[in-house]
Amino acid sequence: MIVIVSPAKTMQVHREVSRTSLPFASYTTRLARQLASYSQEQLKDLMHISDTIAKETKDKFHAFEKDNKGSYAIEAYQGLQFQQLTNHQDKKAFANTHIRIVSALYGLLKPYDVIVPYRLEMQCKLAIDDANNLYTYWKDTLSKEMASLLDKQENPIIIDLASKEYSKVFAKELKEKMITIDFVEVDKDKQKRNSATVKKLRGQMLEYILQHQIFSPEELKEFSYDGFVYAKQASNEKQYTFHKVL
Numbered sequence: 611m612i613v614i615v616s617p618a619k620t621m622q623v624h625r626e627v628s629r630t631s632l633p634f635a636s637y638t639t640r641l642a643r644q645l646a647s648y649s650q651e652q653l654k655d656l657m658h659i660s661d662t663i664a665k666e667t668k669d670k671f672h673a674f675e676k677d678n679k680g681s682y683a684i685e686a687y688q689g690l691q692f693q694q695l696t697n698h699q700d701k702k703a704f705a706n707t708h709i710r711i712v713s714a715l716y717g718l719l720k721p722y723d724v725i726v727p728y729r730l731e732m733q734c735k736l737a738i739d740d741a742n743n744l745y746t747y748w749k750d751t752l753s754k755e756m757a758s759l760l761d762k763q764e765n766p767i768i769i770d771l772a773s774k775e776y777s778k779v780f781a782k783e784l785k786e787k788m789i790t791i792d793f794v795e796v797d798k799d800k801q802k803r804n805s806a807t808v809k810k811l812r813g814q815m816l817e818y819i820l821q822h823q824i825f826s827p828e829e830l831k832e833f834s835y836d837g838f839v840y841a842k843q844a845s846n847e848k849q850y851t852f853h854k855v856l
Contacts, residue, residue, distance in 0.1 A: 611765045611825045612756065613709045615816060616772040617719075618689025623727045625679040630724050634717035634751065639675070641715055641747075644738055645730070646671040657734055667729045677726040683711055684721035690806060694813030698820045708825055709816070710759070712776040714744050718755055733775050745779050753781035760787065767827050769819075771812045789827055790849045791815060793838055797856040811838060811852070 632638060646668075648656070654664035680686070684695065684705070698705060702722050711719040714732040719725065730736075732744050741747035760766040768788040770777050777788070793811040794801050814835045824830065830850060831840040841853040 611708055611763055611767050611769060611827060612759050613769040613816065613819060614772045614777060615691065615709070615711055615812065616776045617683075617711055617713050618687040618692055619729065619731075620688040621686050621727050622688050623681045623686045623725070625677065625681070625726070627679060627681060627724045629678060629680050629726070632716060632719075632723060633755065637748070637751065638716050641730070641736075641738060642671055642674040642728075645736075646674065656736060657729065657731070659729075663729070670727045670729065674726060674728065680724045680726040682722045683713075683716075683719045683725050686725055686727075687711070690809040691813035691816070694810060694817050695820070696817065701820055701823060704823050705820060708763075708819070710756075712752070712772055712779060714748075717748060717752055731775070732779060748779050749781060752779055753784055756780060756784055760784075763825075765826055769827065769830065771816060788848070791830070792849055792851045793854075794841075794844070794851060795854050795856055811835060 645653070648668070650661070650664045650668050653659070653667050654661060657664070657667065659667065684692065684698075706720040706722055709721050711721065712732070713719050714730040714734065715728050716723070716725060734744060736744055738747055756768070760768070766787060768784065770788050770790040777790075780788075791812070792803075793808050794803055795807070815830070815833055818824070818833050819830075822829070827850075833840065833852070837854040838852040839854075841851045844851040844853060
């Protein structure tokens with residue numbers, strides 16, 4: 611079982627760990643070099659960001675190849691999802707075997723891969739090499755890597771805790787092996803999905819998986835948090851839905 615999660619825009623990197631080699635280093639380097647060549651104004655227009663963030667982004671890509679130290683990915687990302695996690699370095703081997711963070715810059719990250727600060731979203735309309743966007747750039751490479759990872763798993767299933775922006779990078783045949791997790795609040799006849807709540811619940815489920823070292827999809831049905839429980843009637847083999855009745 612491989613769990614995929616989205617990265618976060620907010621990062622805090624203390625540069626406390628020496629950088630290690632990454633599986634898609636050549637792809638990452640090409641992206642970083644191209645973005646480092648852009649002006650602040652070009653980055654602002656490309657990423658639809660403010661002048662301040664554009665300057666910070668340019669500085670990050672200029673320093674990208676010079677930084678010799680970074681932080682573990684699972685600790686560097688500071689979004690709401692990652693804020694739910696406690697220290698799991700004692701479960702490092704399990705985490706690196708069963709969890710992958712889908713990144714527009716790094717491809718597929720193990721939780722304890724060492725990364726440096728960056729800003730790049732998968733939906734960014736960046737043309738590079740022969741690809742007119744990042745989905746085309748990464749699709750074949752990440753799909754082959756994921757297929758290889760699944761071949762080594764007792765349960766060759768992908769648990770999708772990522773947003774659609776990131777999970778759709780994989781080839782169609784892999785999506786057939788994917789179980790999507792959905793969190794829904796039910797108020798009488800109305801259903802709603804609150805973005806912040808969903809991010810928090812994804813983080814809590816990831817924490818649950820790490821804490822209990824879960825590698826079977828069936829075990830996820832036992833997950834509950836803040837009133838959210840598995841809703842059998844709303845679920846199927848491709849989607850596990852968790853309801854909270856308001």
